Amino acid sequence: RRVLGSSGINAEYGQERILEKSWQSFKKLYLLMDEAQLIFSINPLKGIEYLQDNGIVTARPDDIALYLHSSKKLKKEELCTYLVNHRRDVLDEFIQLEDYTNQAVLPNVLRNFLQNFPARHCKLSQEDLGLLLQKFSARYVHCNPTPGLSRETVYNICFSLMLLGADLTHPLIKNKMSKREFIRNTRHVTPEVDQD
Numbered sequence: 001r002r003v004l005g006s007s008g009i010n011a012e013y014g015q016e017r018i019l020e021k022s023w024q025s026f027k028k029l030y031l032l033m034d035e036a037q038l039i040f041s042i043n044p045l046k047g048i049e050y051l052q053d054n055g056i057v058t059a060r061p062d063d064i065a066l067y068l069h070s071s072k073k074l075k076k077e078e079l080c081t082y083l084v085n086h087r088r089d090v091l092d093e094f095i096q097l098e099d100y101t102n103q104a105v106l107p108n109v110l111r112n113f114l115q116n117f118p119a120r121h122c123k124l125s126q127e128d129l130g131l132l133l134q135k136f137s138a139r140y141v142h143c144n145p146t147p148g149l150s151r152e153t154v155y156n157i158c159f160s161l162m163l164l165g166a167d168l169t170h171p172l173i174k175n176k177m178s179k180r181e182f183i184r185n186t187r188h189v190t191p192e193v194d195q196d
Contacts, residue, residue, distance in 0.1 A: 032056060033071075041075050044082035065093035076115065080122035084132070095135045100143035109140065110158050133158050160186045 032054050040047025048064060051057045057067045068079060068090070083091040103109045113136050117124065124132070137154040164182050177185075 029056075037071070037073050040082075041078055044078045045086060047078075048082070061087070061089040062093045064090045065097060069094055069097045076117070077122060080117045080124075084117070084122060084124065084128050088131075092135065095139050098139055098143075100140050102144070104144070104147070106140070106154070106157060107161055110136065110161060129162075133162075157186065 036047050036051045039050050052059060057063045083094055100109050117132055133155050137151045140154050141149060141151050164177060
């Protein structure tokens with residue numbers, strides 16, 4: 001049975017054409033995104049340039065950050081290299097997309113954050129790591145104002161946790177830090193934290 005729309009066009013045929021066109025658009029977009037991810041894994045700068053040339057992202061840092069934050073197929077090493085070594089403005093926007101609201105267990109939140117920046121593969125310098133921890137601390141405090149911790153306190157706790165992790169996992173360190181030693185050492189750099 002043939003159905004005519006108000007314009008006299010076969011309505012069923014029109015819907016099929018619209019679905020076919022949208023399918024072709026999604027297919028084209030998928031292929032562009034897949035190609036961009038491959039290029040990004042080889043050269044992050046060229047990958048972002050490819051996305052911009054094809055109109056998928058603009059040159060605005062918040063637009064690039066949104067793409068990088070939502071794309072789960074990008075290699076973490078290249079993501080880290082791009083954000084830390086090439087585009088610190090995009091790094092700022094990327095971190096603003098993180099939501100730590102009501103996430104009170106700081107070690108878990110820090111661990112999840114640092115998964116985006118694998119230090120072994122990114123070749124992070126001490127300055128880069130310090131910068132990442134500063135930005136993380138600021139965002140964590142912004143999302144969780146209730147505990148009343150300052151950025152400096154969160155930064156010091158994060159740095160202490162990283163040192164503890166290095167102490168516990170490094171094969172050349174024979175005498176591992178105890179829980180009591182960790183608490184005593186951390187207490188000195190976080191005077192505003194309750195002693196209990």
